[in-house]
Amino acid sequence: METKMDPPPQYGHQGMPQNTYDMNAYTNAGYAASPQQVNVVVQQPTAAQKIYVEPKNYPLPRSWKSGLCGCFDDIGNCLLTACFGPCMLCVAASKMNESVCVVCFTTQPLMVMRTKTRMMYGIQGSICDDCCVTTFCGPCAQCQMQHQLNHMIELP
Template identity: 45%
Template sequence: MSEKQPIISSQPDGYQKGPVVMVQPEFGSVQGKIIIPMTGNREWSSGLFDCTQDVTNCVMVACFGPCVQCQLSSRMGEILCAPVCIPGAMIALRQRLRTLGGIQGSLCHDCLVLNFCGACAVCQMKREMDAMGIV
């Protein structure tokens, strides 16, 4: 790859004195846009029905599901009550977790899993966050 060349431009008077130097991102960029792969490169660290790996988590989700969902939302950097107040928030959180972790999947699969196996999906998400070190 060629060495990155700085782009020099001048601002109109009154904004800044002298030239502005901007450096384009190196890897995975085209005309200053960062390219992110659309598909993940790995599977979930645990299966959807691997609840026996963390029985305490399974019991917590079964008894206090909305509270656990809010905790996961907070761990992902979102507002605490998003899963309870925003329709589809858990789908968005699952998508975000898959993107951050490079996990394979699709929006359609996430919707089906959360609609038909919601508690198991929440347990799987918590196990994945623990494995990834998301606190």
Template identity: 35%
Template sequence: MSSMVVTRPRPLPVSSEIDDWASGICSCCNDKADCCLAFWCCPCFACKTTRTYGQCLCLPLLDIFGCIPPVTMSMRLSMRQRYGIKGSMCTDCVCATCCSPCVWCQMSREMKYRQLP
């Protein structure tokens, strides 16, 4: 007779404090290696960042099919909610639409700043 082992996922930490982003959206010089990868191959960088955040590796590839990148916008919104960062959905939409590589770089820097495991 075999027994089934069930493991429950750990809850994600959510901050209740209101904070700002650790770096600005155009602070790419803070991490030049990530900035270069995001500039030359944004889909690869977005997939790498998404995997580090704990989501499906290929999720950012869905952004290719729309004019407003839904995955970039939702990842930014999720990160703002998880870390208690000030902002709005409108700002997330504008940033994701106008400068997607900068948004991915900013999210990567934020995870490094917050030391996401």
């Protein structure tokens, strides 16, 4: 009775069995494996050149079109914001090319939108100012932002 024996494994580095694999068995949906290009690093990367922006090249000279308590400069906007605040935030988001998700899924949508409006139109201020104003004077800040968006159609 003759038995068929498997050939002995081939030994590679340091006596470990060396496996041979059939590349056709490891293709994905019929796509053949292709060799990858190897890039050899011969020099360490250097620090990126720093770019300094001087204030004269990036001025923020503007102020808001109306003051924080200037709600009654645009009475229609004031009434719509008082009665339909969240809807007016969605309108403002669309004017700023933002998704309505900004209004629905952020914790401080008014602060986020006010900061973006300020940056879009180059209005002086800081994020800290925006946070304080929207926290303590939310409806007035929203009216001010809506008034700004209604009267500043084109970007600078």
